[in-house]
Amino acid sequence: METQGGAGQDGSIGDWATCAADPGYRAAVLDLLGALAYGELSAFERLADDAKLAPGLADKAALARMASAEFQHYQLLHDRLTEIGADPTEAMTPFVEPLESFHRVTRPSDWLEGLVKAYVGDSIATDFYREVAVRLDDDTRELVLRVMDDTGHAQFAVDKVRQAIEQDPRVGGRLALWGRRLMGEALSQAQHVVAERDALSNLLVGGAEVRGFDLVEVGKMFNRITEAHTKRMSALGLSS
Numbered sequence: 001m002e003t004q005g006g007a008g009q010d011g012s013i014g015d016w017a018t019c020a021a022d023p024g025y026r027a028a029v030l031d032l033l034g035a036l037a038y039g040e041l042s043a044f045e046r047l048a049d050d051a052k053l054a055p056g057l058a059d060k061a062a063l064a065r066m067a068s069a070e071f072q073h074y075q076l077l078h079d080r081l082t083e084i085g086a087d088p089t090e091a092m093t094p095f096v097e098p099l100e101s102f103h104r105v106t107r108p109s110d111w112l113e114g115l116v117k118a119y120v121g122d123s124i125a126t127d128f129y130r131e132v133a134v135r136l137d138d139d140t141r142e143l144v145l146r147v148m149d150d151t152g153h154a155q156f157a158v159d160k161v162r163q164a165i166e167q168d169p170r171v172g173g174r175l176a177l178w179g180r181r182l183m184g185e186a187l188s189q190a191q192h193v194v195a196e197r198d199a200l201s202n203l204l205v206g207g208a209e210v211r212g213f214d215l216v217e218v219g220k221m222f223n224r225i226t227e228a229h230t231k232r233m234s235a236l237g238l239s240s
Helices: 023-053 057-083 088-105 111-133 138-147 153-167 170-196 198-204 215-236
Strands: none
Touching: 023 057, 023 088, 023 111, 023 138, 023 198, 057 088, 057 138, 057 153, 088 170, 111 138, 111 153, 111 170, 111 198, 111 215, 153 170, 153 215, 170 198, 170 215
16 A cells, blocks of 8 residues: 555655555544644634734734634534544544643733734644645645645734834733743643654654654654744744
């Protein structure tokens, strides 16, 4: 099977029907889609809450549009899980507590902290899933990349945070510390989840033929995500 021998010359490992014949691969994809689905559902809830903190109607409407886009992404994942014979609720359940734990310890105190949190959290998730996407079958990869499309929140956050720093440079120091805290908490939770889910960790470090949690390879992946975070913090006008 293609998953065992690696990708073909075009980078494809095959379609879902072929790759899912491997129970380990199927389990990994169910984990992946479950984690992504709950992440999108949580993002919808978070953006809806953030809209309540918006300083004006235009900002409130912008966040409401983004929340709607996140829910549409969730629905795509829910429908795909159902289509391949999985229970969406069951697939999402292992990832509820890690994500809710992250939100409990990173509750923003104001509008700007909420923007930075959404920007940092969404960016880390995007980087993570794009890392995984190169190891996926054609059908799953297409879906993952589709739901990872930017809803417009990244540029919205950059514009609003930079504007706030221009108006009051002292804001930058506080938000830089906040961004570092968010990154540390997000990586900690992500590493915990990967370590706990064997099928997912196998997929991350090289495909279905790899067995066991390879801390070195996963560490390299998270280093790349950290480097991308540093660049995004600079885009916000903040030090990482």
